[in-house]
Amino acid sequence: MPKMNMLQAINEALTIAMETDERMLVFGEDVGHFGGVFRATSGLQDKFGRERCFNTPLTEQGIAGFANGLASNGMTPVAEIQFADYIFPAFDQIVNESAKFRYRSGNEFDVGGLTFRTPYGGGIAGGHYHSQSPEAYFTGTPGLKVVVPRNPHQAKGLLLASIRDKNPVVFFEPKRLYRASVGEVPEGDYEIELGKAEVVAQGSDITLLGWGAQMEILEQAAEMAAKENISCEVIDLRSLAPWDVDTVAESVRKTGRLLVNHEAPLTGGFAGEIAATIQQECFLYLEAPIARVCGLDTPYPLCHEKEYMPDALKTFEAIKATMNY
Known part of the structure; x- marks a missing residue:
């Protein structure tokens, strides 16, 4: 099995998901040609075009609202929140819209194809606005799944499973491991079951x-x-x-x-x-x-x-x- 770091594993998972689902879009602040602040989306715009991987305005509430709209119309949006610390402007959209979409309609419509990716945690000398771990806020919201990988192998399999899950998922990525964690990652397409320790x-x-x-x-x-x-x-x-x-x-x-x-x-x-x-x-x-x-x-x-x-x-x-x- 090839060795790669967590960023490479996440990028590979996004690539596979976009290749196998033409409805999938990747967007967020600077994720296009720049590849995101951590370069997790590098090369995706070149490979899939500006229509499927693109930058958004600097508005987390807008990113989440746009993602909800896309998902409710059958698309598979993967929205990046640049740092988990900045997810709070999107909190209302995520907990009051994404999480409740299925329930408010009696399962007639949903946003099940929606995934929010966001880097969390400290260890990079980021101070109090780039180091928080807000995962617990979302666990108290029925209708959301919350997933956190520990290494590249887990990141690829869990992200693919999250993107394909029929519920909205908040996917927290440990940023201090992005390049520090290197390990063997299976080639090709595989998923790791959500909800299983x-x-x-x-x-x-x-x-x-x-x-x-x-x-x-x-x-x-x-x-x-x-x-x-x-x-x-x-x-x-x-x-x-x-x-x-x-x-x-x-x-x-x-x-x-x-x-x-x-x-x-x-x-x-x-x-x-x-x-x-x-x-x-x-x-x-x-x-x-x-x-x-x-x-x-x-x-x-x-x-x-x-x-x-x-x-x-x-x-x-x-x-x-x-x-x-």
Whole structure:
């Protein structure tokens, strides 16, 4: 299998999807000849023309509204929001229109072919306007699917599945891994099922759960724990809405302990939803309180980015505290 980085995998997924679906359009700020701020759409305009890959005005609300209109008329729009921090002007269109389109008509019409792509998270010294992780805001909206890949192989398969899903999908891409994450990616067309978590590493003492860029952190913490003879089961959630309760609960019933790690702030973060559900499913199996290792309840700090990040050391300390409870 050829090796590529996450940007190349995303570009390949978009190319395959456009080749197999002539109704598909890719658009957003600077995505045309420029290829987007991260170059994820490089070459698409040259290959498919300006009618199918094009720039939009700098208006996220307009991008989302335009995408809704296209999808409701049978097109397959893939709209890029340049940074996840800028998705908030489009929030009304996404949560009040995209998510409810199918329901308001009694399934007579929908925007099921719609995908929003957006880079999220810190690690690139982007400060508080280019580093946020807003995925949890969308998980509380019935009608949306929320997906986050962790590496190039996952990015390609999950993006193809998202584009072809019959529901609107918000696809968060971990920007600090765009070029840092390199791995083998199968050639050709393949999909990874949405709503299904993956057990990345088997273990017996504690379950470590995360998604996106934080999976690398969990794997580092698991290696540190192994030196202390602590066996960690590592799970990549991949889809936050819907999320795979069964796989996580099965793991926790085996290990008796759970640690959830995400880069978004602790308060209101998706780890809270996971913790509430798993204590309901696994209460009699738990040997310790469910641990959350998350970002801080502050605006994302530029000069204190390393202190803000829920890194491997913070995670390792939480693993030990959970084991010693």
